[in-house]
Amino acid sequence: VAGSVALAMDADDELPEIRRVRLASATDPSLWMQAAVEDDGTFEAVVPAGDYTVSVPERTIGNPYDNLIALAPASTVEVTVPAGGKVDAPALAVAAAPELDFLEDEGVLFDFTPARAQAFDQLVEELMARYQVPGVSLALVKDGVVVHQRAYGVQNAYSGEAVRADTVFEAASITKTIFAFAVNRMAERGEIDLDRPLHEYLPFEDIAYDDRYRAITARHVLSHQTGLPNWRWQNDDGRIDIKFEPGTAYGYSGEGFEYLGRVVAHIADKPLETVLLEETQRPMGLTENTWFSSNDALKAVVSRGHLDGMAGPHDLPGAVGVAFSMYTEAGAFANYMLALMKREGLSAEQYDRMLSPETPLPEDDLNDPEIPESYGLGFHLADTPLGLAWGHGGNNGNFTCQFEIYDEHDLGFVIFTNANTGPKLVDDLREYLVMGRKPGSDGSTAP
Numbered sequence: 369v370a371g372s373v374a375l376a377m378d379a380d381d382e383l384p385e386i387r388r389v390r391l392a393s394a395t396d397p398s399l400w401m402q403a404a405v406e407d408d409g410t411f412e413a414v415v416p417a418g419d420y421t422v423s424v425p426e427r428t429i430g431n432p433y434d435n436l437i438a439l440a441p442a443s444t445v446e447v448t449v450p451a452g453g454k455v456d457a458p459a460l461a462v463a464a465a466p467e468l469d470f471l472e473d474e475g476v477l478f479d480f481t482p483a484r485a486q487a488f489d490q491l492v493e494e495l496m497a498r499y500q501v502p503g504v505s506l507a508l509v510k511d512g513v514v515v516h517q518r519a520y521g522v523q524n525a526y527s528g529e530a531v532r533a534d535t536v537f538e539a540a541s542i543t544k545t546i547f548a549f550a551v552n553r554m555a556e557r558g559e560i561d562l563d564r565p566l567h568e569y570l571p572f573e574d575i576a577y578d579d580r581y582r583a584i585t586a587r588h589v590l591s592h593q594t595g596l597p598n599w600r601w602q603n604d605d606g607r608i609d610i611k612f613e614p615g616t617a618y619g620y621s622g623e624g625f626e627y628l629g630r631v632v633a634h635i636a637d638k639p640l641e642t643v644l645l646e647e648t649q650r651p652m653g654l655t656e657n658t659w660f661s662s663n664d665a666l667k668a669v670v671s672r673g674h675l676d677g678m679a680g681p682h683d684l685p686g687a688v689g690v691a692f693s694m695y696t697e698a699g700a701f702a703n704y705m706l707a708l709m710k711r712e713g714l715s716a717e718q719y720d721r722m723l724s725p726e727t728p729l730p731e732d733d734l735n736d737p738e739i740p741e742s743y744g745l746g747f748h749l750a751d752t753p754l755g756l757a758w759g760h761g762g763n764n765g766n767f768t769c770q771f772e773i774y775d776e777h778d779l780g781f782v783i784f785t786n787a788n789t790g791p792k793l794v795d796d797l798r799e800y801l802v803m804g805r806k807p808g809s810d811g812s813t814a815p
Contacts, residue, residue, distance in 0.1 A: 371457030384430030540762025548746020673766025
């Protein structure tokens, strides 16, 4: 059987591609297969003779950070495949889902009543279905307390096992803030100099062939100015290199954090897990249900990650990765957020240093040009219409997450998802919880 499929909508921007179709037996829908869709929208599949229903199995398509589109309830076409013959299926046109209109004039987190909590839960579940996010763990904080905490959905879309309150998610790059806080504490005590070249503490042999690495400092790492790539495997040759003179530009780098992690372990003369426990977890209340490497307790509560709705295998790290490897859930993480909001664990002066802009982020298609963004010493900063918003996001591919704190209003949120499409859900919930309807808008948010 051969056919074609297209997204039936007008748009000025380039539309995302539909990547696969599903062919299901009309007499026994449990018998089905999927076929890849080529760049020109055509597909071919070899199936037994019989009657088939052709549909698009995906609920969302596109880039969740840019042009993710939620699809309307599945359109289908019918085709009869003769024995030993080839047949062309009718063209399949797939429409986008209608826009949602759920914003209020002001973000609902400013006055989060029980009635709003119920409406919020319904919205979360609707957005999960819309963006094909199987599971969510989230917490909302206001005026020094957790005003709402819940787990939603399933931790494994294949088995249907529900997300529980103790189900943990990969925190991805949010891990960087746990480590950065530890470094800030050590800097405040004078145990590490943020402006001393790191090679003077511990050489980095993999990049020693480039003398520019001798200029890299802890400040450069925490504010993403090392010149190192995010990950060496993203280079064509798989080799770590330096993209620009350290301290002169912005370049997000997990490799830089991992180097600083080795330096910190060397200075402290302790395993990194011990450093994180003593410097951040204990003083900031993040000891419960939180891990940084594989163990039996983690295996018992960890969710599966999902790519385009499909559950993947567990890939638990054997050692701490200070740039990416924390596993936790919203209830535990909310304790850390509240401690940050109360300015615990560091002096007021060190908090000011930590949350002062070090590295402006360049404008690109994903940033709002009216909201300047930057990095401080380990935290992402945004100068929003509601004042300073700070926190961090995370994306390990099949897990995405975000936490944000709004200083002037003593509120914030953390959202963990077990799907690559989580960023769109986070964006919509941010608008609903914090931003509200913008002046001059119609209150709708298009996917």
